[in-house]
Amino acid sequence: MSTSYFQERGTPASQDASSPTTPSTGTASRGVNALSSRITNVLSASYADLEIRDALATLDARNVRNTAETRRQIRLDVQKEVIQCNGEIVRDFGEVAEQLRRIGTAISSLNNYCADMRSHIASANRETGPVLEEATSLLTQRKQVEKKQQILQAFTSHFLVSDEEATVLTSTAEPVSEEFFQVLTRVKKIHHDCQVLLGTEDQRLGLEVLEQSSKQLNAAFQKLYRWIQREFKTLDLENPQISASVRRSLRVLAERPTLFQSCLDSFAEARESILLESFHSALTGSSSEAEHIATKPIEFHAHDPLRYVGDMLAWVHSTTVSEREALENLFISDGEEIKRSIQEGLESEPWLRDEGVEIFDGRKALNQLVSRDLTSVGRILRQRTEQVVQSHDDAALAYKIANLINFYKSTFVKLLGSDSDVLEVFNAIEASAMRQFRANMRDYVAAVQSDLAVAPADLSPPDFLDDALQMLKVLAKSYDTSAADSEDQEHGFHAVLAEALDPFMSGCVNLQKGLQQPHSAIFAINCLFAAKEVLSAYTFASERVEEIEETISEQVTQLVAYQHQHLLHESGLINLLEALEKITDSEESLKTIPELDAFKPDALIAASQQLDEFLPSALIDAAENLKRLRNRKIIQDITEEAAGSFCEDFELVERKMIAADDLLYDEDKVDEEQEPGLRDLFPRTSGEIRVLLS
Structure with missing residues (x-):
């Protein structure tokens, strides 16, 4: 369509250019420039623009054909439609203007009515103003009175108690019941809250309430005090269900x-x-x-x-x-x-x-x-x-x-x-x-x-010690069953031992002084063992038991020494030991042994015979010395220890005699010409001695 449009629009121009009635050169130049500008504008236009597209869509909606006639009439048709639309608009605005004139008339009428109402209102305000002011003042006063009434009621309900409550609180005729404690709690709160009243400028009210509440509290506590005193006189503490009111009152x-x-x-x-x-x-x-x-x-x-x-x-x-x-x-x-x-x-x-x-x-x-x-x-x-x-x-x-x-x-x-x-x-x-x-x-x-006189003949503990130990046993048993603290038990029993045992043991020591060994040590051991037997059953006497055991050991040592000497003297070995005291281990000293009186043949043979006579009953004879000891085990231990010491002494004598024989033995002499050695005259060996004394 656009191509044909430009072609059809270009035809008259070409015809005008070839027309015989061509304008002047200046006019022709302006025409050419206008055309060129027009073409440039058309070519520079973007057909993707929305306005152009809307215009084209409008043309399509009118079913307009792209003909020369249509193109000539389209402007006229559009202008005609615009004029018709404007006419319709003018008619519509005329109707609007008529309505506006009517509205203006109504508004003027309303303004007149409003002016009349304002004049009436002003007149009514002038007439009711004093009444309204008086009513406002009365309402304000009423609010103030109501507020004061509420404050008074609040004050009365909080800071004052009724006569009935005061009677319950202070009258001795009224019982101390739950109501009494409730009123007392309330009065205590009143007394505490009086600090608020005392903080105001006028403290008179606070002081009066404080004084009144103090009197009421004092009277209430006096009433409570007297009531508790009466209750205590009749209170049965054996009853587990003691009155709860008494506990609360206290x-x-x-x-x-x-x-x-x-x-x-x-x-x-x-x-x-x-x-x-x-x-x-x-x-x-x-x-x-x-x-x-x-x-x-x-x-x-x-x-x-x-x-x-x-x-x-x-x-x-x-x-x-x-x-x-x-x-x-x-x-x-x-x-x-x-x-x-x-x-x-x-x-x-x-x-x-x-x-x-x-x-x-x-x-x-x-x-x-x-x-x-x-x-x-x-x-x-x-x-x-x-x-x-x-x-x-x-x-x-x-x-x-x-x-x-x-x-x-x-x-x-x-x-x-x-x-x-x-x-x-x-x-x-x-x-x-x-x-x-x-x-x-x-x-x-x-x-x-x-x-106290002398020790018993059998060297047993004296009667006074037996009696004392029996009493000590009773005392220890009593002390053991008491509730003494474990830390203080042993120390607490020292006083008992000092009074019930030490004096009697001292008496035994005095009796021991009049005895000779071994009776002295035997008597001491028997007394000490008797005391130890009583005290060993109690842990709180362990320290004293240890002391007794140490003393027993000392006495046992003395008995061992006595038994040792007994064995040496009865066996005749003491003479040989005394003779060897000055003999050293040097060869010169050992060679002098046969020259000693105790080691001469006759004396040595006599010593050997005495030893042989001694050995069969040695232990029995030694134990006979200790037969008065009550503890048989100690008798055996003492005898065995003394026998062991005796064997050691015999080994010493035997060792030196063997050494002397070895030094004096001459291998060049014939056996018949050799003098008998010490061992020949004293043939017992240490092994035999140990077997016989075991």
């Missing part, structure tokens, strides 16, 4: 440390009196309440002094355990509540606080309270026990009582602590029993020493 009363301590003091006095009466009833059975006596009185059925003291201590221990459990349930079952309450009380009353002193320790306070409850009981216990100890002269009984007291003392240390006042009573009783034990033992030792 926890609350702790906020007043002075009242709390006064309450504890009066409670301790009451419990002290009750326990004293119970103890007296347990001892004698004289009680107005016979139903509480479950067993026979101690003084009636405990005829043995040790059992009497033991029953009293057992009663005190059982009572202490029961008392502590009951008071623990009463005072510290709520954990640290009492401590916190006392802390709060001291903060409110700082003048009651002692610097550097622990505020409150529940366990320590409990132990102290139990100790105070047992004060009178401990006094009676001490009197009765000391009376029993001093009325008997038996040292073993006094020591058993001391051990029994020590056992219970260690139990009370675990129960009440090491700083309990009750332990002072036990220490005093134990010290008194030990003094009596020492006094009785010294009297007994003095009586025994006056009867």
